[in-house]
Amino acid sequence: MSDWSAKNPYMTQITENYILNGEGSKKETRHIVFALGDSGLDYKVGDALGVLAENPPHIVDDLIAVQGWDPEMTVTTHNGERSLYDALKKDFEVHMANKKFVQSLAEKVVSSGMKISMSIVSRTRNESSWSANEDQQAPPSLKPSVPTDDPAAQVEAITSDTKAIEDYLWTRDYIDIMREFDVKYTPEEFFELAGRLKPRLYSIASSHDAHPGFVELTVGIVRFEYNGRARGGLCTQFMADEIDTSGAPIGVFMSPTKSFVLPDDKDIDIIMVGPGTGIAPFRAFMEQRVHDGGGGKNWLFFGDQSEKTEFYYKDEIESWIDGGHLYRFTTAWSRDQEEKIYVQHRLKEHGAEIWEWFERGAYFYICGDKTYMAKDVHRALIQIAIDHGGMSEEDATHFIGDTMMKEQKRYLRDVY
Ligand SMILES: Cc1cc2nc3c(=O)[nH]c(=O)nc-3n(C[C@H](O)[C@H](O)[C@H](O)COP(=O)(O)OP(=O)(O)OC[C@H]3O[C@@H](n4cnc5c(N)ncnc54)[C@H](O)[C@@H]3O)c2cc1C
Structure with a gap:
């Protein structure tokens, strides 16, 4: 190894x-x-x-220019001694700004003498009262409105709560922020704030x-x-x-994965749900199942926006179907018709057959979007257990989330 x-x-x-x-x-x-x-x-x-x-060269160049740094100067980072250019290119995530950096603005804008007095806040709500002047923090929900041309007040508004920072960061990188507030950092100060490249x-x-x-x-x-x-x-x-x-x-x-693996028994059927880039491991699974030559059936659910533009690996999929390796192939093209159709809709449409596969011991795999798709598919499986397995909602939830996933380990996820 x-x-x-x-x-x-x-x-x-x-x-x-x-x-x-x-x-x-x-x-x-x-x-x-x-x-x-x-x-x-x-x-x-x-x-x-x-x-x-590594970071894109134009971003490293712009960052160096906006800060007036010498790209050749020798610096020390967690990876040792190197030129500032190399450190910015290879050691830190400089393409997107982070919260720590935005929070540091409060200090920078104050210390560069730009901070002006905040208006005094005094409000009463729910029996609690607060008062604040320039030295005191008001509760985030009670921030006074701030004039937009006052840098210190702008920083205070941005750093006042997590959501405000996230919203601010969504459309800005380090270069935007440095320009917006005209702030200067030494390379060492910047290294303390920027995240290490992962x-x-x-x-x-x-x-x-x-x-x-x-x-x-x-x-x-x-x-x-x-x-x-x-x-x-x-x-x-x-x-x-x-x-x-x-x-x-x-x-x-x-x-390496310990859990997201094919069944040892090559005669076991598998259902794979991999819309978008979620198809990746299932292309690998199909290649392996074809190579290994077992008797287990394969059913692939794939989907994306449009059949015309997102039918990834079409030729390979068709050759698996023609060769009898891909027993079932079901697609969900979300934008090819008026109503949006996703893989979870297709799963429910084929619920009776999926339930038969489950009863015969089939494994169920899902790969792709964690935030929406995986949750919707999980709910669809529970619905299938209710509709076709005759289970109560409680039993179906237990069967899918505990029995299949945790005990039998035949409902496996690779979601991100
Ligand atoms: C186990 C695992 C397997 C994975 N497999 C795959 C795979 O097979 N294929 C694949 O493509 N990815 C896969 N990923 C995701 C992959 O690891 C990366 O997260 C992804 O490619 C983005 O990386 P990046 O460095 O290009 O983007 P990053 O530099 O990490 O930036 C991504 C971030 O950009 C921000 N962002 C995105 N859009 C916008 C916007 N419009 N405006 C403002 N901000 C925005 C979001 O905050 C997002 O989180 C997998 C992840 C894991 C954990």
Whole structure:
């Protein structure tokens, strides 16, 4: 076994990197292939790949320019001595500002002499009363309205509660904020505030048996724009824009799973629900099941916005169907008709058959969006147990969430 890790990643190259979406799509989802070379790295289906990215050069350049720093100066970070440019590019997350930095503005704006007196607040509510002058904090819900051209008051309004900071940060990065408040930091002060650069995990979309020496991913590139400047995700933009297939090095390591695994018994049926990039591990599962040649049936639920532009891996899916490997394939294209249709709707439509599969011992896998999709699918499964298993709501909730998921370990999730 190799000992590559987040701290000691294997430096490799991307050998293939192409967009899976059709023309006119609002999304950019890529298939990205990494060579494993002489790393000795191995993986099983269900595992994730850790990827270490760097900040976009234009952001590092702008940050240095706006602060008037010398990019060549030697600095010390948690990774040792290096040039300031390298530290900003590789050691910290400088592409998005964080709360700690916004909170530091209070100190900066005060110490640069910009703070002006806050108007005195005195209100009474629910038998409690507060009064505040420039030295006292008013409860967040009772903040006085502030003139928008007063920097110190603006900072106070932004830092007054978590939601206000989050809203503020949603459309701004460090460069925007530094410009907005005309604040200067030393590199050391900035390092104290900025978060350390973290690796990102990606569900592996290939079977090592089918692609010896390579590991493949399905990646949704995060891009957005505010205040006339293009922004986006650190790792996805790095893979799409900076590395592409240039041969530039990129650090990777394996993040093995203990639970999100195929049944040992290859004759067991499996149901896979993987809309969007959630299809990644199921491409790997299908490749493995085809390679292993067991008798278990495979049923894949896939979906995204439109069949025309988001039917990822269409040729492979069709060849699995034609070859008799994919027994059932059910799609949910959310925007191809008037009403929005998602995978959970399709699950309910096929509830009777899904319940039969469950009764025969089928495993159920889900991958993709944790915030909405996974919860909706969980609720759909409970409904199926009620409608087709004749259970009460309480029994159905217990069966899906405890019996299948925790005791039998045949309801498995890879959600993010
Ligand atoms: C186990 C696991 C498996 C995963 N598998 C996959 C996979 O197979 N494929 C895949 O694509 N991803 C996968 N992910 C997610 C992946 O790890 C990254 O989180 C994702 O690619 C974004 O990383 P990034 O560095 O590009 O973005 P980051 O730099 O981390 O930025 C993302 C953040 O940007 C912010 N943001 C997004 N849109 C906007 C907007 N419009 N305006 C303002 N802010 C915005 C949000 O705060 C969001 O959290 C997985 C995650 C886990 C934990």
